[in-house]
Amino acid sequence: MKKIHIIGIIIIAIALAVVVSTISNSSTYAPFKTAIENEGSTFHVVGKLNKEKELIYNPEVNANLFGFYLIDNEGIEKKVLYNGSKPQDFERSEQIVVVGKMDGDEFHASQILMKCPSKYNGNQQDQLKAVSGETEAAS
Amino acid sequence: MEIQYQGEHLGFGVLGNILIILSFTAALLSAISYYFSFKQKSELSNSWNPLARISFGVHAVSVFGIVFLIYYLIHGHFFEYYYIWQHSNSVLPMKYMWACLWEGQEGSFLIWTFWHVVLSFFIIKKAGTWEAPVMFTMMIIQTFLASMLLGLEFNGIKIGSNPFILLRNHADFANLPFIQMADYLSKIKDGRGLNPLLQNYWMVIHPPTLFLGFAATAIPFAYAVGGMLTGRVKEWVKPALPWSLFGILILGTGVLMGGAWAYEALSFGGFWAWDPVENASLVPWLVLVGATHVMIIFNKNGTSLHSSYILCTLSFILVLYSTFLTRSGILGDTSVHAFTDLGMKGQLLIYMVFFFALAIFLSIKNRKLLSTRSEEDPVSSREFWMFMGMLILVISAIQISITTSIPVINKLFNLKMAPPADAIDFYNSWQIPLAAVIALLMSVGLYFKWKQTDMKSMAKKLLLSFIVSLLITIGVHYYFQFDRIQLVLLLFTSTWAFTANLDYFIRVLKGNIAKSGASIAHMGIAFILLGSLIANSEKTVISQNRLNVDLGKDFPNNENILLYKGDTLPMGEYYVTYKDKIKEGIHIRYEVEYLKADHSTGQFQKQFSLFPFVQLNDRMGNVSEPSTQHFINRDIYTHVTYAELDDKEVEKKTNEGYKPGKKYQLSIGDTITTSNSLVVLQSLNKDVDKDLLMLLESDLVVAANILVMDVNKKMHQANPVFILRGSEAFNRPVEITELGLRFAFIKIIPEENKFEIEVSEKEGNSREFIIMKAIIFPYINILWVGCLLMIIGTWIAIIKRIKKLRTA
Incomplete structure (x- = not known):
């Protein structure tokens, strides 16, 4: 019986370590405000692209620098710089999650996740526009 | 009406x-x-x-x-x-x-x-x-x-x-x-x-395979539950075993196909990204593998019945959980390929909770019958180490599950946790050491005998494969220079897992195929681990752009490279040319040619061409897909990360203006480049026909002979003129309309013997280009061979179990 107890304790200890490491390594969804207050720490910021402002991408100068303006869910806007090429169809994204940290007045993103309106079974609204647009033209 | x-x-x-x-x-x-x-x-x-x-x-x-x-x-x-x-x-x-x-x-x-x-x-x-x-x-x-x-x-x-x-x-x-x-x-x-992303032959074969795998986990579950319901708490294991092996085979193939799909046709830049959807099908597989091993123990000596029951039922419940994760919309921001909620969240939850409750209820009801004899398996027995292996698999499954379930944890406790910023790195930091232990158990596992093992003779049998693996590890490490100790450990244990099982197959089983299921499947898993280790940790991005400003280690920004049409740039050992783009229906294919320089002749020799493409789809957005050249010892993966999809030609005709010029101070013989040509200042010419230019006889006139070579190696001449009339200097620029270039001879700097030339380019002149990424994955074929071995080995094991059932 003893051996099985020792093994049990080790397993529980490892499982606990997994939980602790997951919590301590996890990032946080936060607005820009929190990211600014904790400059240098990594956050996931959820927001929308400011479509009024320009997208900064000059591949002929630097193919690996892409910038845009993101408005977070609290309405704060920040310039985001991303260290890669401009993702396909970026303009069409509905919601954007940027992973990274504040550096001065800019947010340096190491990852961009986009929710596009129609990838997989996306938003139906967009499809509706496509269909009703066609019908208007037809009638 | x-x-x-x-x-x-x-x-x-x-x-x-x-x-x-x-x-x-x-x-x-x-x-x-x-x-x-x-x-x-x-x-x-x-x-x-x-x-x-x-x-x-x-x-x-x-x-x-x-x-x-x-x-x-x-x-x-x-x-x-x-x-x-x-x-x-x-x-x-x-x-x-x-x-x-x-x-x-x-x-x-x-x-x-x-x-x-x-x-x-x-x-x-x-x-x-x-x-x-x-x-x-x-x-x-x-x-x-x-x-x-x-x-x-x-x-x-x-x-x-x-x-x-x-x-x-x-x-x-x-x-x-x-x-x-x-x-x-x-x-x-x-x-x-x-969805264009899914218009791919993988979409035809991967989902049915995966769902067959899911369906296969239901049968061991049904046997376990059926056994409890009918009071045959022990007898269900034997007939359920071939089915759980079948589940390992099909679900494993399905999961690997998903990886192959991601690698071949999606732009992940690898075959495993620890995406929640991938994880959701890997976890039931790991648990099913654990279940099968304890079922084999039970078959042999009648212990581990309770674990067999728990793991068999858990594997199916995890399939339901995975369905819940991917279809309830709960993964939301964390996965690129989860479904959105169709309003069936509650129904899926009831489904899962029902079977979970049923499994627990039956286990409690039959707890006395389920607990097997309490004496322990000795440390030198095969069953003890198989049981350990199962525990490691379960730990691995727990780690993946917890991290994947962060959105669920958030919902339950109203938190705002996000996945680790570098999720892949986080998973690897746990899974690589666990994989190393699994591989170690696989190498020694079969050499243990049931009940009791003579350790001395076992060590003797293992010595050869141990030494061979050690030598291979030293050699491979010397070649690749792994930067982390866990990687070296995994390299050694997975190499040993392969050699030890090979040795077992040859020397112990004497090549008896019918009995070799376990050893061949283990060789396969060893190769899968080894292949992913080498291909993933030693992959090199060869499209390095060294011109960019360094933004620090946390912010690497040089993995994409700009390639103008017709230009040739060095990448790794190759030279790469963007030749052309070809429009085929909704696909724009980019022809990227890989060349090698022949040093004796100084000529480029074409090695192969790749055609990464962008698929245009108005309603669903554009999708770009990579193209990969396969070699025996490595793959070269090429992906267009960005391309301007509008036609440049049209723009050129409508825009007449020149961009502000650039001034260069040149000596005779100097070369400069524009976006579309090479420009050489060849010589000066003082003998200019002044009448033709309608200049005065007294003017001092110098013309520059400029040779312009375009991308097609065609030569053009331009002779801009510099004029000195009294103390006033002015110039007459000339254009090469074909190339959209304008040259002006601005001034002469006599003390340096240099001449200032201004070059202006037309607005729409910038040439067509692509931004691409190229990655070399070394020895990735080891991984695919491993998949094949795993499939063959598991199949042999199924046949053996079915035969045993019949004779029993």
């Missing part, structure tokens, strides 16, 4: 709905009959069995009927049905028609149901006394799954989502004005089509 809609084919929908209701009620009736059938077992006649089988037959026919009907509707483009409109269109090639069937959630539930029916046929035919209890569980599962297609609504509670709903009745369309017109159907020109 009722509108008389034109052109609809409502008969199919009516038939479809009848089949759906029939499949649901027949499954329920069959389950009930099977229940009474095994309760009645003690009596002489079994009157319930025929009814159970007949209702199963009706269920099977209905499910096949639904599958066939949807396929027929897709094939005939009946867009009055929402599901058909949403997932297919009339221009789709034949080969993707099936893929449309399972693109949507309803269809993927259907294909899952379909596999359960197919597997149930084998149970009915072969399971004998196990038929009733196993089929009872299967039919309960089917009842739940069939309810997913019902599409009924009671007091706002939605049960299932019906694939035969009409477009005009769907919530998104019902209120649109044009739907109220009798001829609305004629306004719907075409379906929405299959």
